[in-house]
Amino acid sequence: MQLYNPLTQSLESFRPNAAPGDLITMYVCGITPYDTTHLGHAFTYTTADVLLRYLEYRGFIVRYVQNVTDIDDDILRRAKKEGGDWLDVGNRWTRHFIEDMINLNVRPPDHYPRATEVIPEIIATVQALIDHGVAYEKNGNVYYHVDDYPQFGALARMDKPTMLKTANERGNNPDDPNKRDPLDFVLWQAHIPGEPAWESPWGAGRPGWHIECSCMSTKFLGTDTIDIHSGGGDLLFPHHTCEIAQIEPLTGKPFVHFWMHAAMVRHDGEKMSKSLGNLVWARELLKTHSSDALRLYLATHHFQVEWSFNAGLLNWAGRVARRLRDAVTCRCTGPEPLDPTPWETAFCAAMDDNLDSPSAIGVLDDLAVQILLHAQNQYDVAAAQHTLRTLSRVFGLLLDGTEPEPRVKEGWQSHLQKFV
Known part of the structure; x- marks a missing residue:
């Protein structure tokens, strides 16, 4: 790292x-x-x-x-x-x-x-x-x-x-x-x-x-x-x-x-x-956006780069959050599995590169897209869903829940x- x-x-x-x-x-x-x-x-x-x-x-x-x-x-x-x-x-x-x-x-x-x-x-x-x-x-x-x-x-x-x-x-x-x-x-x-x-x-x-x-x-x-x-x-x-x-x-x-x-x-x-x-208050944003949307929005900015609040980008993050949620909740158990290894490797490469969270978010979004596509084509996406859940936790995402983690x-x- x-x-x-x-x-x-x-x-x-x-x-x-x-x-x-x-x-x-x-x-x-x-x-x-x-x-x-x-x-x-x-x-x-x-x-x-x-x-x-x-x-x-x-x-x-x-x-x-x-x-x-x-x-x-x-x-x-x-x-x-x-x-x-x-x-x-x-x-x-x-x-x-x-x-x-x-x-x-x-x-x-x-x-x-x-x-x-x-x-x-x-x-x-x-x-x-x-x-x-x-x-x-x-x-x-x-x-x-x-x-x-x-x-x-x-x-x-x-x-x-x-x-x-x-x-x-x-x-x-x-x-x-x-x-x-x-x-x-x-x-x-x-x-x-x-x-x-x-x-x-x-x-x-x-x-x-x-x-x-x-x-x-x-x-x-x-x-x-x-x-x-x-x-x-x-x-x-x-x-x-x-x-x-x-x-x-x-x-x-x-x-x-x-x-x-x-x-x-x-x-x-x-x-x-x-x-x-x-000033933009976090609790005000959470009245109209999920915690996943706000966490994704924040993580799309590299920690070393100054940025300005953008409501449009926050709305985009909300759409990504919904796509990730749909990807981990869809069901398909076809004969051929979707191997998530390339995405896990790409995710770690991004995070190991000075905590490049914007690139890592891109990897998660791409994996979600592929899960949804492969589910439509009758692939077994269970392993990929497990990987997506695991990697999403790195960003504190809840995906299919609204309550914070018990921990x-x-x-x-x-x-x-x-x-x-």
């Missing part, structure tokens, strides 16, 4: 010595729960789900962690706007997200930690970074000093002025008088009256965003080096860049083997945003308990 490695900007073999039964570790940056699931979220998490399912199809055991960033400026602003408690706000929107994932038949992670679960680990890691000489405290705040880590920015391939400009657009405060460098980022933020806080060696406060994921991933995956770390493309910088800087000085090992970033989803060529009022529903409902 070849995957694109943004660190080298090339396709590389993924775990070339791995064999079926081997453990793969995978971490996906989860939501900051202050609003409902839009199409970009759906693309990010269904892409991760397809990768998870394909690895399992190939015989690997995947230990999968996804987080909830349950303490964040956006949540605090939302709580203030609503006049409610920040924890209640986060819990409510996390429950909505879980409902959307169930309705999209997205597999749950093995662990679904919230950032506030790992405050002790965060404090210990921040102290370790201070002891290592790459972080410093000032007036109750702790910052990472980017100049002390020469590889900072290697993932994003940005020079320092570009990093500073991008960071400023994404919440960085370059004028913070406590910083040694405008690009230094917060590891621990001193308490602000009216906001939640935890005690630490530097006084009461709360963690910075980037350190949360670093601690959750290493704790729940139990390894210094993660096989796959995934998330939205907007996280490449600064979030994932900062994650690397926080872990690698302490371990002396690569933090991640392969980074995967789901591309931006647009609307009429423009970035989807609340300010533009052009999906039960797994997410077990995680739901902590957000009630």
Whole structure:
């Protein structure tokens, strides 16, 4: 299996010595729960789900962690706007997200930690970074000093002025008088009256965003080096860049083997945003389209290529979903079988080529067409139907059902308990 490695900007073999039964570790940056699931979220998490399912199809055991960033400026602003408690706000929107994932038949992670679960680990890691000489405290705040880590920015391939400009657009405060460098980022933020806080060696406060994921991933995956770390493309910088800087000085090992970033989803060529009022919500689409249609629609876009919402293409995906359903439910037991091996081979070749889901969807559709044609000509299509069902599961398709897989529903409902 070849995957694109943004660190080298090339396709590389993924775990070339791995064999079926081997453990793969995978971490996906989860939501900051202050609003409902839009199409970009759906693309990010269904892409991760397809990768998870394909690895399992190939015989690997995947230990999968996804987080909830349950303490964040956006949540605090939302709580203030609503006049409610920040924890209640986060819990409510996390429950909505879980409902959307169930309705999209997205597999749950093995662990679904919230950032506030790992405050002790965060404090210990921040102290370790201070002891290592790459972080410093000032007036109750702790910052990472980017100049002390020469590889900072290697993932994003940005020079320092570009990093500073991008960071400023994404919440960085370059004028913070406590910083040694405008690009230094917060590891621990001193308490602000009216906001939640935890005690630490530097006084009461709360963690910075980037350190949360670093601690959750290493704790729940139990390894210094993660096989796959995934998330939205907007996280490449600064979030994932900062994650690397926080872990690698302490371990002396690569933090991640392969980074995967789901591309931006647009609307009429423009970035989807609340300010533009052009967000497309997953749950609204599911009112008029099946989960199979939406899953197929999302998978017809390669995870690395930006795309714009297209209602016509979504309707086409609905027609493909119906064709796949018809193909697995038709009945014919003629004397000559339809051998599905060529389609299975083509499917795996597409998926092994940097998770080429659009080509793999084309293979499924062609197999469905051939099943229907051969059934009309009195071929035995049972083996081909079995293959079509099996390969369709890689994309989370239900085909002749509407209820999510029991593993999906039960797994997410077990995680739901902590957000009630």
